[in-house]
Amino acid sequence: MSWLALAHPPLTFAVLALALAIEAAAGYPDALYRALGHPVTWIGRLIAALDAALNRGSFARRRAGGVLAVLVLLAVVGAAALTLTALAGLAGPFAGLVPLALLCASLPAQRSLHDHVARVATALRGEGLEGGRRTVSMIVGRDPGTLDEAAVCRAAIESLAENFSDGIVAPAVWIGIGGLPGGALYKAVNTADSMIGHRTPRHAAFGWAAARLDDLVNLPASRLTAGLIVAAAALQAFPSPRDGAGSPREALAAIRRDAAKHRSPNAGWPEAAMAGALGLALAGPRVYGGSVVEDAWMGDGRPEAGPADIERALALYRTACILLWGLAAGAAALGFLI
Numbered sequence: 001m002s003w004l005a006l007a008h009p010p011l012t013f014a015v016l017a018l019a020l021a022i023e024a025a026a027g028y029p030d031a032l033y034r035a036l037g038h039p040v041t042w043i044g045r046l047i048a049a050l051d052a053a054l055n056r057g058s059f060a061r062r063r064a065g066g067v068l069a070v071l072v073l074l075a076v077v078g079a080a081a082l083t084l085t086a087l088a089g090l091a092g093p094f095a096g097l098v099p100l101a102l103l104c105a106s107l108p109a110q111r112s113l114h115d116h117v118a119r120v121a122t123a124l125r126g127e128g129l130e131g132g133r134r135t136v137s138m139i140v141g142r143d144p145g146t147l148d149e150a151a152v153c154r155a156a157i158e159s160l161a162e163n164f165s166d167g168i169v170a171p172a173v174w175i176g177i178g179g180l181p182g183g184a185l186y187k188a189v190n191t192a193d194s195m196i197g198h199r200t201p202r203h204a205a206f207g208w209a210a211a212r213l214d215d216l217v218n219l220p221a222s223r224l225t226a227g228l229i230v231a232a233a234a235l236q237a238f239p240s241p242r243d244g245a246g247s248p249r250e251a252l253a254a255i256r257r258d259a260a261k262h263r264s265p266n267a268g269w270p271e272a273a274m275a276g277a278l279g280l281a282l283a284g285p286r287v288y289g290g291s292v293v294e295d296a297w298m299g300d301g302r303p304e305a306g307p308a309d310i311e312r313a314l315a316l317y318r319t320a321c322i323l324l325w326g327l328a329a330g331a332a333a334l335g336f337l338i
């Protein structure tokens with residue numbers, strides 16, 4: 001069996017299942033980050049260099065430069081990931097699973113997302129509103145000074161839902177499809193969108209290609225994420241509804257009613273699912289950079305969220321992560337059987 005098998009199912013699902021387990025258990029160790037950095041920081045340096053070199057001239061020239069930047073980024077990241085896959089393949093397809101899983105474990109961020117969101121609830125309980133504003137400002141881009149306690153809690157839950165999709169489920173989907181190269185290429189696109197895919201004077205033209213490509217590659221993951229949240233809500237409500245349990249019926253209703261109303265073609269799916277499952281109203285009008293953004297509400301529940309709702313959202317998230325791992329492990333087992 002060629003090393004190329006490591007870049008295609010069914011072995012990619014085995015790599016994915018192992019990578020998700022490693023990352024959930026250990027995260028990305030601080031010592032490793034201090035010594036080597038992180039793949040996102042390496043990708044970010046390349047994007048920054050391309051931005052400095054190509055983002056100049058007329059609107060049309062900037063847009064063309066942005067397309068070229070994305071192509072260069074994908075070529076460099078794809079070549080590096082294929083090279084690492086080839087090196088792992090020298091040990092044989094099955095022996096190469098462990099080093100590839102270790103590399104792929106750097107791409108999803110289950111543990112760090114959980115910890116960052118949990119800190120918001122902890123800070124609100126221990127330090128009050130100012131502590132909540134400080135900690136939530138580390139994970140959202142809105143103006144923290146405009147947020148009351150309910151808005152801080154909603155922001156944390158919205159960030160959990162959206163980042164579950166593009167920070168965990170999406171890299172998992174692309175690892176499953178294409179192994180380390182698939183996951184690395186997705187991470188390159190997503191990092192480019194986060195750095196240059198904004199409608200600012202500098203990046204409206206240059207970041208156009210990155211933003212549109214990010215919308216496209218996140219389409220399958222956003223829908224899968226919503227499904228995972230609904231399934232997690234159903235598991236938490238079984239065998240009988242109990243106080244604080246998720247509501248799969250309301251999650252499905254919110255997806256059907258509200259997901260398409262979101263200004264993002266993808267973020268509305270996990271946010272609506274989370275809102276419905278928790279009986280909350282998420283999103284809505286928010287302040288970014290001193291300007292009010294009139295976003296639609298996701299869910300028709302109460303907007304008055306509290307720290308307990310963050311903890312309920314985290315419980316749903318943990319269950320959904322286990323379900324994602326189960327899908328990867330099940331796909332790997334099925335692939336080996338057939």
